[in-house]
Amino acid sequence: xxxxxxxxxxxxxxxxxxxxxxxxxxxxxxxxxxxxxxxxxxxxxxxxxxxxxxxxxxxxxxxxxxxxxxxxxxxxxxxxxxxxxxxxxxxxxxxxxxxxxxxxxxxxxxxxxxxxxxxxxxxxxxxxxxxxxxxxxxxxxxxxxxxxxxxxxxxxxxxxxxxxxxxxxxxxxxxxxxxxxxxx
Amino acid sequence: xxxxxxxxxxxxxxxxxxxxxxxxxxxxxxxxxxxxxxxxxxxxxxxxxxxxxxxxxxxxxxxxxxxxxxxxxxxxxxxxxxxxxxxxxxxxxxxxxxxxxxxxxxxxxxxxxxxxxxxxxxxxxxxxxxxxxxxxxxxxxxx
Numbered sequence: 015x016x017x018x019x020x021x022x023x024x025x026x027x028x029x030x031x032x033x034x035x036x037x038x039x040x041x042x043x044x045x046x047x048x049x050x051x052x053x054x055x056x057x058x059x060x061x062x063x064x065x066x067x068x069x070x071x072x073x074x075x076x077x078x079x080x081x082x083x084x085x086x087x088x089x090x091x092x093x094x095x096x097x098x099x100x101x102x103x104x105x106x107x108x109x110x111x112x113x114x115x116x117x118x119x120x121x122x123x124x125x126x127x128x129x130x131x132x133x134x135x136x137x138x139x140x141x142x143x144x145x146x147x148x149x150x151x152x153x154x155x156x157x158x159x160x161x162x163x164x165x166x167x168x169x170x171x172x173x174x175x176x177x178x179x180x181x182x183x184x185x186x187x188x189x190x191x192x193x194x195x196x197x198x
Numbered sequence: 199x200x201x202x203x204x205x206x207x208x209x210x211x212x213x214x215x216x217x218x219x220x221x222x223x224x225x226x227x228x229x230x231x232x233x234x235x236x237x238x239x240x241x242x243x244x245x246x247x248x249x250x251x252x253x254x255x256x257x258x259x260x261x262x263x264x265x266x267x268x269x270x271x272x273x274x275x276x277x278x279x280x281x282x283x284x285x286x287x288x289x290x291x292x293x294x295x296x297x298x299x300x301x302x303x304x305x306x307x308x309x310x311x312x313x314x315x316x317x318x319x320x321x322x323x324x325x326x327x328x329x330x331x332x333x334x335x336x337x338x339x340x341x
Contacts, residue, residue, distance in 0.1 A: 044242055
């Protein structure tokens with residue numbers, strides 16, 4: 015007997031029911047995917063661009079979805095890749111690497127209208143921005159989203175062991191930075 | 199016989215409340231970043247509308263171009279037949295064909311071969327010695 019996800023996926027693939035099903039998909043996942051993207055790119059306008067491209071990509075690739083993973087992890091994967099591509103493209107245009115670009119974005123948070131965190135929150139975001147790409151992603155998904163390692167492994171297409179190591183290193187680096195009185 | 203009342207008739211798994219506290223803290227933590235990041239008012243309503251509009255345009259433009267491949271192939275073949283009917287290819291006159299062949303032989307074949315090599319390919323019976331007979335030569339001189 016088909017489960018509800020399989021039935022929903024079928025309705026996404028059938029031309030007659032696709033539009034209604036996709037409307038439902040957007041309604042259900044827009045906020046969750048947006049916040050995932052926002053935590054990666056930091057800025058609202060950038061997140062808006064990325065999330066719209068993400069949903070368009072999801073729509074265009076519905077027929078290619080093989081159900082090897084859940085719909086949720088598949089969409090998260092697309093959102094993650096779109097975010098990283100966005101960062102890499104922007105950084106490349108500015109002649110920076112992605113970490114340098116992220117650090118500059120974190121520096122701009124203090125003046126950002128759509129960020130109202132206190133000093134500690136600001137320092138945390140700056141510390142996160144100094145992490146390598148994978149550690150940054152794992153940290154966001156584990157610390158802020160409280161995702162299980164299995165789910166993160168599916169999204170990032172990596173092993174649970176590698177993720178645990180990445181998270182451990184990320185936490186250690188962030189702690190070192192936050193404990194450093196000269197770190198701002 | 200009336201059994202004494204069990205004040206705690208329901209059971210929970212061992213360590214349940216410890217885990218519950220941890221799970222609740224995790225849920226609280228998941229709101230951390232969202233608390234610090236903000237969005238414009240009614241952003242998510244706007245986002246939904248914009249995404250669905252863009253996707254709707256994609257869907258409609260894709261549906262206009264749907265022709266089966268066999269129809270495209272038939273159309274192409276029909277166009278070729280029409281052109282051939284209007285402009286039928288003309289057969290080449292025999293003389294023209296011979297001229298082309300001899301031009302080819304002269305330009306590409308004979309020029310590449312030394313005259314001495316050429317004679318090597320010829321056999322004695324290829325030469326008509328009659329034309330070199332004294333009588334024929336004499337007749338030529340008189341012409």
